[in-house]
Amino acid sequence: MVNLSLGHQFSGPTDPAADAHWPDVRERKGFFTDTSICIGCKACEVACKEWNHNPRDGDLELTAMSYDNTVSLGASTWRHVAFVEQDKERIEVARESGRRLVSLGMPSVRRPQDDAPPGPGASADATGTTDGAPTAYGNVDTTPPDTPEFRWLMASDVCKHCTHAGCLDVCPTGALMRTEFGTVVVQDDVCNGCGTCVAGCPFGVVERRSDGTAAPTTREGERKGEQPDVPKRGVAQKCTLCYDRLLDDETPACAKTCPTTSIKFGDHDDLVTDARERVAQLHAQGMTEARLYGANELDGVGGTGALFLLLDEPEVYGLPPDPRVCTADLPEMAKRAAIATGGMLAAAALAFLGGRR
Amino acid sequence: MTTSEFDATRPPEPPGRRRRFGKLARPRKRTPGGRTDGSAEMLMVPEAQFTSYYGKPVVKAPPWGHEVAAYLFLGGVAGGSGLLALGAQLTGRELLRRNARLGAIAAVSLGGVALVRDLGRPERFYNMLRTFKLTSPMSVGSWILTAYSGGAGITAVNEVDRLVGERLPLGPLRPVLRAVEGPAGWEAALFAGPLAAYTAVLLSDTANPTWNAAHKDLPFVFVSSASLAASGLAMVTTPVRETGPARALAVMGVAGDVAAMKYMEGRMDPVAAEPLHHGHPGELLKWAERLAIAGGVGAVVLGRSRVGSALSGLALLGASALTRFGVFEAGIESAKDPRYTIEPQRRRLAERQAAGVTDDSITTAR
Numbered sequence: 001m002v003n004l005s006l007g008h009q010f011s012g013p014t015d016p017a018a019d020a021h022w023p024d025v026r027e028r029k030g031f032f033t034d035t036s037i038c039i040g041c042k043a044c045e046v047a048c049k050e051w052n053h054n055p056r057d058g059d060l061e062l063t064a065m066s067y068d069n070t071v072s073l074g075a076s077t078w079r080h081v082a083f084v085e086q087d088k089e090r091i092e093v094a095r096e097s098g099r100r101l102v103s104l105g106m107p108s109v110r111r112p113q114d115d116a117p118p119g120p121g122a123s124a125d126a127t128g129t130t131d132g133a134p135t136a137y138g139n140v141d142t143t144p145p146d147t148p149e150f151r152w153l154m155a156s157d158v159c160k161h162c163t164h165a166g167c168l169d170v171c172p173t174g175a176l177m178r179t180e181f182g183t184v185v186v187q188d189d190v191c192n193g194c195g196t197c198v199a200g201c202p203f204g205v206v207e208r209r210s211d212g213t214a215a216p217t218t219r220e221g222e223r224k225g226e227q228p229d230v231p232k233r234g235v236a237q238k239c240t241l242c243y244d245r246l247l248d249d250e251t252p253a254c255a256k257t258c259p260t261t262s263i264k265f266g267d268h269d270d271l272v273t274d275a276r277e278r279v280a281q282l283h284a285q286g287m288t289e290a291r292l293y294g295a296n297e298l299d300g301v302g303g304t305g306a307l308f309l310l311l312d313e314p315e316v317y318g319l320p321p322d323p324r325v326c327t328a329d330l331p332e333m334a335k336r337a338a339i340a341t342g343g344m345l346a347a348a349a350l351a352f353l354g355g356r357r
Numbered sequence: 358m359t360t361s362e363f364d365a366t367r368p369p370e371p372p373g374r375r376r377r378f379g380k381l382a383r384p385r386k387r388t389p390g391g392r393t394d395g396s397a398e399m400l401m402v403p404e405a406q407f408t409s410y411y412g413k414p415v416v417k418a419p420p421w422g423h424e425v426a427a428y429l430f431l432g433g434v435a436g437g438s439g440l441l442a443l444g445a446q447l448t449g450r451e452l453l454r455r456n457a458r459l460g461a462i463a464a465v466s467l468g469g470v471a472l473v474r475d476l477g478r479p480e481r482f483y484n485m486l487r488t489f490k491l492t493s494p495m496s497v498g499s500w501i502l503t504a505y506s507g508g509a510g511i512t513a514v515n516e517v518d519r520l521v522g523e524r525l526p527l528g529p530l531r532p533v534l535r536a537v538e539g540p541a542g543w544e545a546a547l548f549a550g551p552l553a554a555y556t557a558v559l560l561s562d563t564a565n566p567t568w569n570a571a572h573k574d575l576p577f578v579f580v581s582s583a584s585l586a587a588s589g590l591a592m593v594t595t596p597v598r599e600t601g602p603a604r605a606l607a608v609m610g611v612a613g614d615v616a617a618m619k620y621m622e623g624r625m626d627p628v629a630a631e632p633l634h635h636g637h638p639g640e641l642l643k644w645a646e647r648l649a650i651a652g653g654v655g656a657v658v659l660g661r662s663r664v665g666s667a668l669s670g671l672a673l674l675g676a677s678a679l680t681r682f683g684v685f686e687a688g689i690e691s692a693k694d695p696r697y698t699i700e701p702q703r704r705r706l707a708e709r710q711a712a713g714v715t716d717d718s719i720t721t722a723r
Contacts (some may be wrong), residue, residue, distance in 0.1 A: 010492075065411045072413055082410060102722040104715050166564055172495035173484040192484045193477015196495045199419035199563035208420045208477045234477030276723050283722070292721050299719040300722075314720055315699045318410030322702035325721060326562045326569060327492050333558045333572050338559070339577035341550035344584055345440065345612070351605035352444040 005286075013297035016163050028268035029061040029184035029246060031104035031255060032275050033156050035081035036282060036290060037318075038262040044079040044254035045070060051242065051253035052078065055230045056222075072318065073157055073235040075209035076230075078239035079254050084153040091151055093311040101136035101291055102283065103148045155317050156254070159184070159205045159239035160294060161305030162325065164190035164297070167197035167206045169327040176206075182268065183241040183305060198236065202323035204302065206238040219241055241305070268305060275307050287311070294317060300324030391466030407697040407703075416564045418692035424471040429556050430586065430678045432502070433463045433470035433579060437587020437606075439509060439549030443604055446542045453603065455516045456594040460587070461545065462513035465506050465552075480597035494559040501551045508545030512538055553583035560688060566698050567691035568684075570629035572622035575684070581617055582677045589652060589673025592666045600666060604656040607673055611653030614680065615646060626701040632687035641683035649676035 008014035017025045048054065054076040063069050068083040086094070161183045168176040168184050175191035178184060186197075186206070197206045209232055219226045242252035250256075255265035264271060272295050282290035289311045294304030300323050314321050409415070419425075438461035445454035473482045485499040515538045518525045527534060557579040561572035568575070588607035592600050622630050631640055652672035658666025691697040706718060 038658060063411075065401070066413075066538075068411075084410070098722070099531070101718075101720065104722070127658040140405075147394055164428070170495065170562060172488075172490060172491065172493045172499060173481075175484070176487040190484060190487070191478070191480075192481035194495060195475075195477065196483070196493070196559075196563075198417050199421075199565050199568075202416060202564035204415050204417040204564075217457040235476075242480060265693040280723055287363040292723065294719055296717070296719060296721045298717045300717070304719075313408060315408050315415070315703075316410065318413055318415060318695075320415050320698055320702055321720070323564070326564055329569075329572055330492060330558075330562055333561055333576070336573055337551075337554040337558050340580040341554045343577070343613070344437075344550045344580040347584055347609045348437075348440040348444055348606055351602040351609065352448055354602075354605055 008302070009115060011164055011300075011325060012302055014163060014180070014302060016165075016178050016302075017180050017182040022178075022180045022181060026180045026182075028305065029241060029265070030182075030265040030268040030271050030307065031158060031241070031252070032271040032307045032309070033158065034262050034264065034275075034278060034309045035153065035155035036278075036287070036309055036311060037261055038081070038154040038156055040067065040081050040083055040152070041235055041259060042081045043068070043257045043259060044156050044263055045077065045081060047253040047257035048079045048239075049076075049173070051232055051245070053231065054078065054237075056228055059080060060224045073159070073203075073205050073207075073238075075207035075237040078158065080157045080238075082153070082155045084316060085150060086153065086312070087150050088148060089313075091148070091289070094316075097313055098287075098289040098291055102214070102288060105355045113172075151311075153311055153316065155257075155308065155310065157308075157317065157319070158254070158299070158306050160203055161239075161241060163297065163302030163304070164325040164327065165301075166200035166325045169325065169330075170196045170200035171236075172196060179243055179246075181241070181243075181246055183243065183246075184238075185240045185243050186236050186238060188232045188235045188237070193234040193236065195236070200326055202320055202325065204318075206236050209233055209235060209237045222325070262297075265327065271307055275309060279309055282309075299330070361454055375416040382594055398541045405631035407696055407700055409699060412438070412695060414693055415695045415698040416566070416692050418565070419563070419688045420477070421685075421689075422475055423682070423685075426682045427678075428468040428471045428475075429560075429579070429681035431464040431471065431555055432535055433553050433583030433677060434586045434590055434674075435464040435468060435505065435509065436549040436551075436553030436580075437553070437583040437585075437610075438464065438590060439505065439545045440584075441591055441603060441606070442512065443542050443546035443549075445599070446489070446539065448602075450599040450602075453591060453595045455520070455600040457587070457591055458509065458512045458542075459518050460590045460594065461509045462506075463589075463592035465502070465509055469506070494555055494562050498552075498555040498559055501548050501555055503661070505548035505552045508543075508548070511541035512545060522575050542656040543639060550580065553580045560684070563700075565688045566701060567625075567632050568628045568688040568716065570625040570701065571621050571684075572642065574617055574624060578614060578621060578684070580679065581610045581613030583610075585649060585652065585673045586677030588656075589670040589677070592670030593668055593674070597661050597666050600660070604660040604666070607669075608653050609655045610678075611649045611656075611673070614649050614676070617647065618642075618680075626704065628700045628704075629691065629697055632691040632697065636690065638683045638685075638687035638690060641679045641686065645676050645683055647676075648672045648679065652676055668678075 009019055057074055057076045063071055066083045070077055070080050073080045114276055165184045172194060173190050175187045176184060176197055177187060193208050195208050198208055222228050245252055251265050254261045273293050275292050279290050279292050291310055293308040293310050293314055295307050297303035310317060438457045442454055442457035442461060445457055474480050476482055489500060490496040515534055554576045557575035560568040561575050563569055585607050588603040588610060591603035622633060633642055652669045655665060655669030655672060659669055
């Protein structure tokens with residue numbers, strides 16, 4: 001489209017707030033959600049709803065699929081705690097996929113079973129047996145053992161506040177904007193609800209707020225079958241990383257309320273450092289399934305503002321395994337569209353020149 | 358799975374409600390065909406295994422109704438008509454010029470109404486013109502649509518005025534409008550091509566699996582579809598003695614449409630292309646191709662008969678509408694099933710890693 005020097009405006013590592021020409025760029029803020037210590041209490045969901053006055057999503061239905069009745073992020077749900085129960089077989093698969101990740105061009109992280117003190121997880125996965133393995137009896141280890149039979153994965157998902165945010169790039173009104181903290185926020189008085197951002201988000205986060213039900217309920221009220229008042233209807237809504245609280249040097253509601261510090265808030269660079277330390281620590285304990293999500297500024301979205309420590313493949317938590325900001329390919333799309341336009345013009349010209357006979 | 362002595366007394370679980378706690382789904386069979394360059398056989402990476410979060414979607418489908426699909430069609434009709442109108446203007450085909458101009462303004466007006474109706478806050482539609490954003494195809498498209506409508510509007514007012522015997526209350530504006538009529542035709546034609554093509558970028562510049570996977574070739578499908586649709590409209594509205602160029606454009610449009618669609622599907626990730634073949638969208642696209650070919654053949658064989666020309670034109674209009682609705686619905690479907698997001702992404706990640714690129718994954722061990 002434009003062959004100007006765009007630097008890393010479309011993809012690659014960059015400072016998003018500086019790219020947005022903020023005169024006073026603040027330190028980039030973000031979350032680090034360490035799912036290894038999430039207990040699935042959903043306090044973050046509640047705190048988020050309370051602080052942001054987000055209305056009820058849906059009609060208080062139970063999903064009957066797990067303890068997760070929130071299901072997904074959406075216009076009125078800006079924190080979502082995923083809940084997954086896994087059996088022994090699936091744990092082994094997760095361990096193995098994490099181990100492959102460690103050995104994949106990451107030479108500085110050694111395979112934990114090579115030299116790490118044998119933790120409970122390491123002994124279990126090294127032998128492939130669950131309990132009664134001879135090695136487990138050989139060492140007296142007082143660490144509480146990882147449950148080898150099954151595990152529960154709990155993870156509080158949130159808007160990623162991408163370095164290259166597809167939602168923001170494709171927004172036609174400028175309603176989505178980059179803040180001085182490097183986060184992405186919808187200005188609800190500007191948004192006209194075109195819905196392009198919904199398609200633009202590779203994580204399925206932002207959504208246009210309807211009245212929150214599949215079939216609009218007409219009765220007003222707070223009980224089942226009734227519809228509470230829905231503010232900001234018809235415009236795109238998503239996590240703001242509590243922009244209002246940030247401006248007052250306050251911690252976002254979810255991080256503030258998290259009882260296990262699974263949700264950590266802070267300067268983005270510090271969080272990346274903390275996340276790397278934490279994953280190394282887990283690897284040393286033999287939890288090769290631990291991995292970071294969003295900490296790599298070379299990934300398809302230029303790294304995310306909200307990082308995660310996961311214990312399995314991202315798609316197990318409903319996260320895309322290889323997201324790519326759509327705008328990265330926009331120059332090519334524009335070029336192809338220009339060629340196509342030229343072809344259409346040529347065809348029309350040919351039609352008239354040939355048709356003069 | 359924990360077992361207890363009470364399991365025996367537990368009622369059987371209803372079918373379709375089996376808990377699937379993150380178990381690996383069996384990788385589905387790939388659709389045969391598709392890639393013709395042999396790259397499908399060259400895959401040196403393991404078969405992508407598909408896991409998801411209880412089958413819930415990863416990306417969200419845009420909240421777009423069929424108004425948007427209708428706009429894709431109408432914008433194409435308007436774009437093609439803008440070019441036909443200019444051609445007719447330059448070659449002195451008065452009826453074709455008039456009908457193409459009126460068709461253009463009708464299509465663009467209906468399309469605009471459809472777009473505004475689809476907004477979450479229609480009363481704020483003018484915010485589209487609040488800024489000009491090169492990274493937003495919707496923003497660029499809004500300006501293209503506005504610019505096109507300006508030229509198309511001026512030419513259409515002139516045509517209507519002539520049609521009613523200069524009885525529109527134009528007053529002193531009439532000579533001005535007549536003076537700018539020619540340039541306005543050029544101006545509309547200048548934005549006609551972009552109007553037909555930008556909607557392809559609008560769909561592709563998203564995280565939607567099917568639309569995004571089509572990003573290289575969808576513009577060619579859309580401009581072809583626009584050409585054949587506008588030609589079809591001209592063949593319906595205009596006597597055959599003036600529609601020679603429209604028929605020629607229709608044939609080229611059909612050839613381009615069918616070829617570009619096939620080429621596009623062949624280059625897409627086979628899983629991401631699946632929604633174009635399955636279910637309702639697949640049915641629509643199948644019929645779109647049939648109608649396009651019928652219309653194209655009709656334009657050649659029956660084009661000189663008024664009835665044959667009109668029937669062929671209708672077939673072409675139908676083909677274009679079905680193409681747009683088919684592509685639109687395929688994208689919406691592809692967002693609803695996590696498989697279409699996860700499998701292509703896993704495959705491309707594995708392909709990059711097999712090729713030695715190991716530093717660009719979002720998932721890292723440290």
